[in-house]
Amino acid sequence: xxxxxxxxxxxxxxxxxxxxxxxxxxxxxxxxxxxxxxxxxxxxxxxxxxxxxxxxxxxxxxxxxxxxxxxxxxxxxxxxxxxxxxxxxxxxxxxxxxxxxxxxxxxxxxxxxxxxxxxxxxxxxxxxxxxxxxxxxxxxxxxxxxxxxxxxxxxxxxxxxxxxxxxxxxxxxxxxxxxxxxxxxxxxxxxxxxxxxxxxxxxxxxxxxxxxxxxxxxxxxxxxxxxxxxxxxxxxxxxxxxxxxxxxxxxxxxxxxxxxxxxxxxxxxxxxxxxxxxxxxxxxxxxxxxxxxxxxxxxxxxxxxxxxxxxxxxxxxxxxxxxxxxxxxxxxxxxxxxxxxxxxxxxxxxxxxxxxxxxxxxxxxxxxxxxxxxxxxxxxxxxxxxxxxxxxxxxxxxxxxxxxxxxxxxxxxxxxxxxxxxxxxxxxxxxxxxxxxxxxxxxxxxxxxxxxxxxxxxxxxxxxxxxxxxxxxxxxxxxxxxxxxxxxxxxxxxxxxxxxxxxxxxxxxxxxxxxxxxxxxxxxxxxxxxxxxxxxxxxxxxxxxxxxxxxxxxxxxxxxxxxxxxxxxxxxxxxxxxxxxxxxxxxxxxxxxxxxxxxxxxxxxxxxxxxxxxxxxxxx
Amino acid sequence: xxxxxxxxxxxxxxxxxxxxxxxxxxxxxxxxxxxxxxxxxxxxxxxxxxxxxxxxxxxxxxxxxxxxxxxxxxxxxxxxxxxxxxxxxxxxxxxxxxxxxxxxxxxxxxxxxxxxxxxxxxxxxxxxxxxxxxxxxxxxxxxxxxxxxxxxxxxxxxxxxxxxxxxxxxxxxxxxxxxxxxxxxxxxxxxxxxxxxxxxxxxxxxxxxxxxxxxxxxxxxxxxxxxxxxxxxxxxxxxxxxxxxxxxxxxxxxxxxxxxxxxxxxxxxxxxxxxxxxxxxxxxxxxxxxxxxxxxxxxxxxxxxxxxxxxxxxxxxxxxxxxxxxxxxxxxxxx
Ligand SMILES: Cc1ncc(C[n+]2csc(CCOP(=O)(O)OP(=O)(O)O)c2C)c(N)n1
Ligand code: SF4
Ligand SMILES: [Mg+2]
Numbered sequence: 001x002x003x004x005x006x007x008x009x010x011x012x013x014x015x016x017x018x019x020x021x022x023x024x025x026x027x028x029x030x031x032x033x034x035x036x037x038x039x040x041x042x043x044x045x046x047x048x049x050x051x052x053x054x055x056x057x058x059x060x061x062x063x064x065x066x067x068x069x070x071x072x073x074x075x076x077x078x079x080x081x082x083x084x085x086x087x088x089x090x091x092x093x094x095x096x097x098x099x100x101x102x103x104x105x106x107x108x109x110x111x112x113x114x115x116x117x118x119x120x121x122x123x124x125x126x127x128x129x130x131x132x133x134x135x136x137x138x139x140x141x142x143x144x145x146x147x148x149x150x151x152x153x154x155x156x157x158x159x160x161x162x163x164x165x166x167x168x169x170x171x172x173x174x175x176x177x178x179x180x181x182x183x184x185x186x187x188x189x190x191x192x193x194x195x196x197x198x199x200x201x202x203x204x205x206x207x208x209x210x211x212x213x214x215x216x217x218x219x220x221x222x223x224x225x226x227x228x229x230x231x232x233x234x235x236x237x238x239x240x241x242x243x244x245x246x247x248x249x250x251x252x253x254x255x256x257x258x259x260x261x262x263x264x265x266x267x268x269x270x271x272x273x274x275x276x277x278x279x280x281x282x283x284x285x286x287x288x289x290x291x292x293x294x295x296x297x298x299x300x301x302x303x304x305x306x307x308x309x310x311x312x313x314x315x316x317x318x319x320x321x322x323x324x325x326x327x328x329x330x331x332x333x334x335x336x337x338x339x340x341x342x343x344x345x346x347x348x349x350x351x352x353x354x355x356x357x358x359x360x361x362x363x364x365x366x367x368x369x370x371x372x373x374x375x376x377x378x379x380x381x382x383x384x385x386x387x388x389x390x391x392x393x394x395x396x397x398x399x400x401x402x403x404x405x406x407x408x409x410x411x412x413x414x415x416x417x418x419x420x421x422x423x424x425x426x427x428x429x430x431x432x433x434x435x436x437x438x439x440x441x442x443x444x445x446x447x448x449x450x451x452x453x454x455x456x457x458x459x460x461x462x463x464x465x466x467x468x469x470x471x472x473x474x475x476x477x478x479x480x481x482x483x484x485x486x487x488x489x490x491x492x493x494x495x496x497x498x499x500x501x502x503x504x505x506x507x508x509x510x511x512x513x514x515x516x517x518x519x520x521x522x523x524x525x526x527x528x529x530x531x532x533x534x535x536x537x538x539x540x541x542x543x544x545x546x547x548x549x550x551x552x553x554x555x556x557x558x559x560x561x562x563x564x565x566x567x568x569x570x571x572x573x574x575x576x577x578x579x580x581x582x583x584x585x586x587x588x589x590x591x592x593x594x595x596x597x598x599x600x601x602x603x604x605x606x607x608x609x610x611x612x613x614x615x616x617x618x619x620x
Numbered sequence: 621x622x623x624x625x626x627x628x629x630x631x632x633x634x635x636x637x638x639x640x641x642x643x644x645x646x647x648x649x650x651x652x653x654x655x656x657x658x659x660x661x662x663x664x665x666x667x668x669x670x671x672x673x674x675x676x677x678x679x680x681x682x683x684x685x686x687x688x689x690x691x692x693x694x695x696x697x698x699x700x701x702x703x704x705x706x707x708x709x710x711x712x713x714x715x716x717x718x719x720x721x722x723x724x725x726x727x728x729x730x731x732x733x734x735x736x737x738x739x740x741x742x743x744x745x746x747x748x749x750x751x752x753x754x755x756x757x758x759x760x761x762x763x764x765x766x767x768x769x770x771x772x773x774x775x776x777x778x779x780x781x782x783x784x785x786x787x788x789x790x791x792x793x794x795x796x797x798x799x800x801x802x803x804x805x806x807x808x809x810x811x812x813x814x815x816x817x818x819x820x821x822x823x824x825x826x827x828x829x830x831x832x833x834x835x836x837x838x839x840x841x842x843x844x845x846x847x848x849x850x851x852x853x854x855x856x857x858x859x860x861x862x863x864x865x866x867x868x869x870x871x872x873x874x875x876x877x878x879x880x881x882x883x884x885x886x887x888x889x890x891x892x893x894x895x896x897x898x899x900x901x902x903x904x905x906x907x908x909x910x911x912x913x914x915x916x917x918x919x920x921x922x923x924x925x926x927x928x929x930x931x932x933x934x935x936x937x938x939x940x941x942x943x944x945x946x947x948x949x950x951x952x953x954x955x
Pocket of ligand 3 (some may be wrong): 745806
């Protein structure tokens with residue numbers, strides 16, 4: 001049998017298995033080799049909160065979806081074209097997403113009675129005809145892996161664990177991924193564990209050879225490299241880009257960075273990345289809890305460093321009181337909230353956009369602060385720099401919202417032009433700014449720039465400018481404790497106006513409305529960017545006119561937003577929450593913004609956006 | 621080094637503690653001590669939480685932050701990690717440090733971060749007007765325990781030793797010289813230091829320490845721990861502390877033991893066992909109670925250790941730039 005070579009413009013593959021099966025690693029590697037090959041791509045890792053939920057159960061299924069293409073894409077794909085299921089539970093949990101006629105590759109060795117019943121199958125789906133809508137390939141991956149690794153010296157129990165490399169080899173063959181690079185990568189990754197190295201290598205090679213020789217597959221496929229803008233690219237996840245953004249913000253401002261944080265999914269990887277980068281003027285501090293993490297970050301900011309804290313879910317709640325202090329002290333502070341599904345522990349590994357109102361309002365007293373959001377994994381880099389710029393310049397805590405989907409999802413990133421990154425000037429005071437009645441001079445920490453209302457800030461260590469600040473209400477200018485009612489009202493309004501005034505210093509919202517005559521506007525923020533933009537493409541392909549605005553700044557909103565909103569008959573706000581941005585828009589601009597909400601721990605599919613708008617048009 | 625006097629260290633703020641509050645004498649001790657420490661005002665920072673004690677920074681003509689309840693050690697830790705050049709003091713109350721901020725206190729001590737913690741222990745919540753605190757004695761009648769507290773108190777010295785504190789001392793607000801001596805030693809110590817200061821709250825817990833600190837009781841009830849000296853006390857120097865197989869240490873009549881049985885105080889013992897036993901000698905400030913430095917040992921200090929790692933990285937890789945950062949990523953180029 002000769003194997004046909006077919007060219008595809010894109011393919012969506014989902015690797016699914018038990019948490020212990022190494023599906024995330026397999027997906028990551030397939031992604032990395034596709035990135036190096038030059039495809040555009042987008043990924044969606046989806047895994048349980050338990051490190052190893054009971055083996056073989058639906059609860060323990062871990063999946064990694066990757067979308068690769070020869071053209072520019074925006075999402076990890078709505079439904080996979082190919083599903084690799086390493087056991088019955090993985091099949092059961094994922095099969096409903098596989099497209100009609102899609103390719104299903106199963107590890108047939110794992111379809112024994114015990115595994116079937118653990119997954120809740122009463123009959124074996126491989127024999128009961130229930131899979132006849134798909135092209136099913138039953139491959140005994142476990143036994144083939146054992147066979148391939150028998151000379152490596154690995155014990156069978158250990159050798160069996162290389163079966164994900166068998167799958168990787170097979171799928172790499174099917175989609176013509178570069179072979180040698182993955183071999184090199186395996187060599188490097190396991191260089192200190194000789195038997196594991198040998199057994200993974202053997203399994204990978206065996207999987208690849210199996211595709212080639214087993215005469216099971218009539219064709220294999222190529223997905224040609226995408227046409228990218230000229231430049232240097234890397235494949236990056238949101239958390240990684242966030243960490244790089246933190247480093248860049250430090251270097252651009254000349255400030256040392258202190259990350260004060262406490263481990264929590266899905267934010268911990270930012271800590272892990274930054275902990276490696278000690279020669280970049282970054283220190284990381286794993287505190288005893290979130291309160292201490294943000295407290296230390298604020299203490300560092302007080303001393304002239306850039307204090308950063310990262311967290312998610314319940315960790316954000318714990319930081320509220322310190323945010324209030326930072327607002328009162330008027331010190332820079334960057335809180336990066338990698339949002340996850342709540343309330344309480346919620347779904348720790350699943351994504352959500354449900355902290356927007358918390359970021360806006362979650363503190364006692366009149367306590368406004370700027371809120372910034374990242375829209376794609378690679379965008380986290382610039383979003384962090386923007387958030388840090390505002391924090392440093394305006395001496396205020398800023399909340400940057402990313403989420404679990406951005407954090408773990410990956411995409412190619414055109415490395416930024418370094419000459420375009422603007423320095424951030426902290427402008428610390430070195431001089432007295434007040435003359436006392438007796439002619440002596442002193443430093444008043446709450447004397448402000450009349451236009452921006454930014455206060456003057458002198459660092460400890462500056463001779464002569466010693467002063468005290470605190471969370472008690474302070475007298476305008478001098479900063480001395482004050483209980484005067486009118487002074488309090490003045491300070492409350494000065495702090496609020498300072499934040500509102502940032503509107504003059506942020507970029508306008510950009511409208512994507514090619515013909516400028518759409519009647520419907522899709523207004524989004526954060527990680528829904530890809531799904532909304534892809535939905536808009538689908539609508540336009542049907543000649544439906546829709547406009548798209550995606551917000552970077554959520555507080556304050558861009559100046560031109562009101563004019564934009566009022567231009568459209570309908571404003572639809574898709575969000576992974578119960579309608580938080582739509583509430584803000586409705587109350588601020590008095591327009592009937594419609595909330596399109598989904599709260600399932602997963603992103604919107606492009607087709608869902610498309611359908612919602614089509615239905616809306618039909619019904620109105 | 622600028623020569624200063626007490627006045628230079630006092631801010632222009634009117635001090636607003638209740639008349640007669642023990643906090644005044646602690647403030648005086650600190651302001652008197654500063655000129656002799658050889659530090660500059662601009663390099664000195666006082667950080668506090670919330671409580672009567674926590675108003676302290678406003679009265680010092682240094683840099684200062686009045687932060688939030690219990691969190692001063694966290695704030696100070698961030699500052700100390702990034703500004704090892706500063707001389708950082710934390711001022712806290714018994715509620716601030718042992719109740720809401722207990723977690724931060726023990727971890728600051730464990731990390732041995734370079735901060736000096738002055739814990740004003742008045743065995744009561746002063747600022748909130750008189751509820752029992754984590755150091756209030758069993759049976760204490762307060763507004764929130766009208767029938768008496770049914771809880772045993774923390775012993776701050778035992779707690780600090782249990783938290784691996786490397787410098788742990790106790791003093792009281794009636795003895796300025798002793799307070800200054802403890803602070804002087806804390807200042808010399810590299811790492812975290814904790815000084816528990818028995819402080820009289822004359823409004824809500826007056827006389828909490830008078831059994832041991834009043835002039836006529838001191839000799840009999842204060843056991844002054846002095847390095848290198850046998851632990852002897854009593855108006856007639858007739859009492860002493862000896863090792864005890866059951867309890868670690870115990871008070872004995874000098875007449876009942878030989879001179880070399882008397883424990884020689886040594887705050888530099890690496891193992892905290894004897895220091896801990898000494899901290900447990902009194903069950904509260906109503907019987908012979910040790911004051912002085914319980915423990916003062918050298919151990920790697922956190923900010924310095926972290927700085928060493930930074931310097932190692934700098935030596936190996938050089939000072940990083942954004943260009944370095946990006947070029948270290950696996951990349952591909954499209955032409
Ligand atoms: C989060 C928070 N909870 C409660 C309070 C109220 N509060 C202020 S001071 C204090 C207790 C202070 O006691 P202590 O630390 O012993 O200080 P003292 O006033 O006795 O010096 C409390 C409960 C607060 N300010 N913040
Ligand atoms: S309430 Fe007590 S501790 Fe507070 S100032 Fe008055 S006397 Fe001092
Ligand atoms: Mg108290």
